[in-house]
Amino acid sequence: MAKMTLLQAIKQALELEMEQDERVVILGEDIGENGGVFRVTDGLQKQFGKERVIDTPLAESAIIGTSVGMSLNGMRPIAEIQFLGFIYEAMDQLASQAARIRFKTAGGYSVPLVIRSPYGGGVRTPELHSDSLEALFSHTPGLKIVMPSNSYDAKGLLIAAIRDDDPVLFLEPMKLYRAEPQEIPEEAYEVEIGKAKLVKEGFHATIVSWGPPVVTLKKIVESYEQEGIHLELIDLRTVAPLDQETILQSVEKTERLLIVHEAVKTNGVGAEIAASVSEKGIFSLAAPILRVTGFDTPYPVGMVEDDWLPNESRIRKMIDELLSY
């Protein structure tokens, strides 16, 4: 076991899968010689050659469209979109093409494609680099959306994504790339896609989150524990398919639900979680379902982003409110 950052864990997952499966190729902008803008793919082109680590012209739609064609002809491409905000350029190739081919051909073709992309705020990026767009894609049947919050999950989920026969949007929290390293096994392992993780058991309330807020929430939950309040923390890990069962089971026990996400509030994944808990577990609830999220503005500029993000003080205030019912 070695200690690894999330970034190193992702790189190792790519390396291990490329070693064991010749069909795996990676392509994207600046991923070869330069090793990616975050150095996730650093050294991979030297190791596997230019035919398997492909620096592409600057064209997002072409990166995904070409990957779709590659996967239809037997490869398992991993495409990188440099920042998630640039994915709008490739919306058709992802949502109307990659995600639909299995359905369209009634199972005749599948698209085993992974799209990796950094996302998430708090790192003072220029405009359109930090947006959390998972809700947009969770409205697209046929796509899976994976959003790890730590090194162990990132490696296992990415390996599972590469081995998955369906297209997976794999979102990497930029802010956590170089966060606290974690002990993780050297060998390849899978973390099941579609399965949430019970980070911390508790009984006073359930908090569901994914991506960077999970790290903040861990600290908050610990400090509440010292005050004798036991909060249950669930890391969703996969936004689509959604693990309703884990959430419902928890809510039945705690009777209270808080959802925390970075994306804008309206029509967010939090809304879907709240709706499904209302449909299936409303009589377990002792309080309204509450949310702490980004606001319904475009992702803001650097000087105000810390206030925009679901920060510690906003989360604490909402937990207190939830417990007050």
Next chain:
Amino acid sequence: MFEENQLAFDRVQLLNEEGKINNPSSDMPISNDTMLHMYKWMKKARLMDEKLLRMQRQGRIGTYAPLSGQEAAQVGSAFALEKSDWLCPSYRDLAACMVHGMPFDQVLRYVKGHLYGSRNAEGLRMLPIQIIIAAQTLHAVGTAFAAKLKHEHTVSVSYFGDGATSQGDFHEALNFASVYQLPVVFFCQNNHYAISVPRKQQTASNTIAQKAIAYGIKGVQVDGNDLVGVYQVMKEAVQRARNDEGPTLIEAETYRLGPHTTSDDPNKYRSKEEVQQWMEKRDPIIRVKKYLISNQLWNEDEEQSLVASLQQEMDIEIDQVEKEPTPSLAEAFDYVYATKSNQLVEQQKYVTTFSQDKGGDLHG
């Protein structure tokens, strides 16, 4: 220095409007037998098109995009492919699809909106019919890229229209194919209209073929209603791709005789004189027929019996497909992911139960 639109292009034409070979002393790229074979395919495509248009008017199929007028472009180009090559079609390319191996009963399922209408036959290297304009140009780049990485000598052909050349995907595809020198042929059927917008309003360049130059690839313009010319330029492009000599953009100048789809009225945007001119003077089927008849390879009796047998074959297949049971909505849930999510299982169960309660009818 380049002056805009000053590029000299030779438009390829081998078989002219009179059904005569322009330069009889040069070698014909196809034998008389093959020409007859191709003629039968063109005839079949035209009859199918007329049949499907009637079926749409009778409410037996959904919206349909007719191909009449483009038979030479489609049949001629698809004949230049090997079965192992990849064909990436748009919705107006049914004749090319059929030549490549898509069976007529599957065409019928597709136009009827059958759940399995876009399922590919085993071993048939053809992508499902594309609706989004130019999206398939990139898929052709991808299948070609994979072929190159796997060292397979297959070629990918993307079919699209003049309207598609305005899309970003078209330009990204040409650029990628050129940068990586991929075995792709971009086959544009310039039928002069993207629904109602004429070619001149689609692009200000003199030809579509010349767009290839900016990407550093070969561009060819051919009379798209000339079966022999289309076959020849396609054969060359495919050969170049197979020999690792890079992609080609072919502009086949043609004309759709009918509407864009069964939903529009072309009289609103095209003059009768223009349509008449293409129908009478440049119909791709008539000129092949003239050639065949003048070379004693075909006669009116044979024509009549061909039409009768094609009609009969089609009627039998239509009858069979129309008798097939309607697929159930519940089946649709099986094909969203390789493994169904719990939500899909739940919704599928709901649909099944709801339909059983209703005696098998979801909406009655």
